[in-house]
């Protein structure tokens with residue numbers, strides 16, 4: 001559920017969220033990885049590792065060896081094995097109806113069932129029908145893991161901000177679709193063997209100040225290649241001798257935290273061998289990094305450090321087979337893949353950086 005902030009399930013009155021929260025497991029929140037944007041977060045949930053390990057630093061980024069990445073469907077940019085590839089290798093069938101990194105094979109390992117290319121005009125109804133069709137396949141053809149991206153509130157909240165009525169309406173709609181999925185699984189009598197997990201990739205907060213990094217660097221006469229997310233920017237210098245000038249130039253904006261690569265706190269998981277800039281700039285809401293003038297700026301945004309901004313936290317709920325009714329404390333996105341494997345009784349590989357969540 002894209003962009004669904006941790007406080008939304010409580011707004012559900014009679015939809016899927018209130019059902020899952022009252023009958024299943026509900027975590028206080030799901031802490032996203034940093035930067036808390038769609039591509040890194042989806043891939044962390046699918047791999048069980050942080051972005052500097054799987055390499056998808058943002059929806060777009062720059063790699064010193066491979067060049068520029070931008071919303072690419074090419075899965076080989078991911079440097080850790082996605083859960084579907086891990087399962088398929090063991091002969092376990094998997095399916096995805098839109099999940100970042102699942103559109104192509106991963107280093108030769110194919111997904112049994114996958115829908116592509118991504119399109120945000122595909123409705124939740126269509127996805128629900130396909131999910132039920134997959135679940136209805138005979139034993140030897142049926143996928144044991146199905147992952148699907150739903151709209152959540154993301155694009156509505158970007159456009160109008162969190163206090164706009166259209167965001168609550170969008171949530172009610174998604175809440176209803178979720179209940180529809182739950183009811184249809186019930187009608188088919190699948191719950192005995194099936195666990196449903198609902199997560200979001202990040203939360204959302206309102207912003208009001210865009211910082212144009214290109215303009216700043218141009219004024220300082222520094223030649224760079226920049227790759228920016230809303231909250232974290234990587235600056236690659238064309239001439240390494242410019243580093244002091246570049247740092248001083250960027251520091252002129254008081255809303256920027258400016259770090260040389262060797263000064264970045266390792267616990268932020270931002271240091272990648274070829275995808276981290278010579279200089280890394282960080283900002284917090286209500287600020288946002290941009291590379292050009294934007295005449296139609298977003299009002300809602302995410303990407304910020306989840307350890308500093310509670311609004312970035314998302315949701316985690318589970319219901320069905322092997323699930324007890326209980327409230328649990330905050331969990332992390334890197335815990336999602338190990339938790340799925342433990343539900344499937346499949347060994348959790350050593351490379352995963354998260355831990356399974358206790359659901360019963």
Ligand SMILES: [Zn+2]
Pocket residue numbers: 003038154155158302
């Ligand atoms: Zn978004």
